[in-house]
Amino acid sequence: MELSNTKKEIFSRLQQEILLLEGFKPLSKGSGSRFGLGKIENAFPNSVFPTAAIHEFINTETEHAAACSGFLAGILKTLMSQGGACLWISTSRKLFPPSLSMFNIAPERIIFIDAKEEKEVLWVMEQALKCEGLAAVIAEVQEISIIQSRRLQLAVESSKGTGFILRNDPRKLGANTCVARWKISPLPSEPEDELPGVGFPRWQVDLLRVRNGNPGSWELEWAADQFITIEEKTVTEIMERRIAGHYA
Amino acid sequence: MTNQRFVSLWFRYLLTDWLTLKRPELKNLSFVIAAPVRNRVVVVAANSLAEAAGVHTGMALADANAIIPGLEVVSHVSGQEAKLLNALGEWCIRYSPQVAIDFPEGLILDISGCAHLWGGEREYLKEIVTRLISKGYHVRGAMADTVGTAWAVARYGKVRPIIAPGEQEQALYPLPPAALRLEAVVAERLLKLGFHTIKSFIHTGRTALRRRFGQDFILKLDQALGNEDEPLQLLQPIEPYAERLPCLEPIRTREGIALAIKELLERLCKRLYTDKKGILTAVLKCYRIDGGMVQVQIGSNHPANQVMRLFKLFELKIETIKPKLGIELFTLEAPKVGETDTEQEFLWSPEGCGLADKGLAELLDTLANKIGADKIHRYLPEERHWPEQSIRLASSLDEQPATVWRKDRPRPSLLLPRPEKIEVSSILPDNPPMLFIYKGVRHIIKKADDAERIERSWWEDQGQHRDYYVVEDEEGRRYWVFRSGHYNDERAGWYLHGFFA
Known part of the structure; x- marks a missing residue:
């Protein structure tokens, strides 16, 4: 009995070590959720959004790509708050830099690389991920093989950089070593305080695959420079109303 | 002498x-x-x-x-x-x-x-x-x-400008004392004493001359005659930053070329380092024994004088150097150098500090050399409303925005390089459309913001203004559409220009 207990301990310790190597750094106490993704971060081991890792985003339509770049901008805002520039590599870039300033990112801190072909995109990404001074590296590619993704994974393991692969219109999803596979789709916005017009951007966030974690699906909104998961919002709204009612 | x-x-x-x-x-x-x-x-x-x-x-x-x-x-x-x-x-x-x-x-x-x-x-x-x-x-x-005689003849000589070797004394004879580069007071005193030519006093006893006209006078006289040395304050020619490496045996291997480049870079960087300069562009020329010459060039965003960093840039190009029978001479020149900023090195930290980061500069150099500098872009805001003109390319890595990024108006996450025509039905002229068809798909518009009219810069080009609408369809997809021109204009048309997050 005792033997199995020590074994378990060893297992869990080894698991923790592996997680650490894979970029799941446990949160130091009291620092709270770094990215403000709320419940979504619970899907990851140690409940932390992995940074020294490669994330994969699946965009089947241009509208998804737009939603995805919004979500990504929200993540980048946190990553770039430490200083450090970003590299955005693609073959046919549509991202409109001024839109990033809506997510509180200085667009001049993003360096765009327009590669000739996908192979070159991945080569540039690998070089960039080896560089320690960058906050994040984003690459738009259609396909990525398991070997290519492993090379990128090796690069981030030494530099502790964060990579994002945006797969626009992929033919087949296939297997790779990315830490998480996301899909961001647009959702109808909710009018804010009964105001007419288009509200804050709102997305359906699907975490299709996550290494050692629990996939899931959430609704997320970007308002007042932060992510708000929808349930949270309704709860706080109810609370606010209740308080208002109480005092009324 | x-x-x-x-x-x-x-x-x-x-x-x-x-x-x-x-x-x-x-x-x-x-x-x-x-x-x-x-x-x-x-x-x-x-x-x-x-x-x-x-x-x-x-x-x-x-x-x-x-x-x-x-x-x-x-x-x-x-x-x-x-x-x-x-x-x-x-x-x-x-x-x-x-x-x-x-x-x-x-x-x-x-x-x-x-x-x-x-x-x-x-x-x-x-x-x-x-x-x-x-x-x-x-x-x-x-x-x-001698300098003195050349000086005298250039100014006072009347016969011939070239004084044959050893003939400076004879050449000086007919010249006035001022030709000896004397102080005005001394020259004047000599004239007053009746010494109108150098010949008249040159054979006078030295001690007497020194007593009357000073040591400087004797020195000038001796310098003109060539009895005394005259050091010159030479102009420093601007020495180009260049190094040569001749090889005893022709070099034919990749390793050999790499070694040669390293050797040259080490020499050049040592000089650059002491001069507090760094390479912006460097040209390597390889002279082959068959008479041919191969040349490769590298460029750097920041002045660089670190051997390894520069070597990495050359390393990418070694394969383009075809040694054929062998290379007998390597030369490395730095036609463009810049001042290195030692302060910058202190700013550097592993966490990085954005664009001043050295790691980033090195990365960009590597990329520029491999895929081309024209593939690297960075954008700064421009004070223009016309969306395509609202950004401009930054000319360098450290150029800062001259104006702020505007946040008062919504701008789409993705912008089509050129607006695409859509079919639209709308009821009222100044209202956003009710539905539009883009790439064969009908989008029924559920929500829309008021129009934002964007005019062209009239001094640059003529054409229609655009009325932009942010619209959201029944599935929550958000678009940026515009009507070009006035509603009742025949040329008016609807376009889709961007996608919102």
């Missing part, structure tokens, strides 16, 4: 000649350059026309004005002579590597062993003088074994 030869050049109207070159309208006018000296304005330089009329250097400007009514006066810029002589001296380095400035209006060239390259001393001197005259300067030149 022996076999030395010097050329002295005298720019008699240095300042005025230069001014005439700069302002050709002065060519046929009498003019002087004047500067205030102790409460009065004095002529610093007069051109040949003014001098012919009797104006000379050191005269009060008022007197000069009296001699030539309507005299053109240009105010003097102090330090101009030094600048001009420096420039002329640097130009003269083509004739001899050893050029010294002979303030205030001459140059001295140490031409030992140079003249034969021009086919003899006569041709050599003629070449220098005619070239300078054709530039527009009044110049006199003389050649002798």
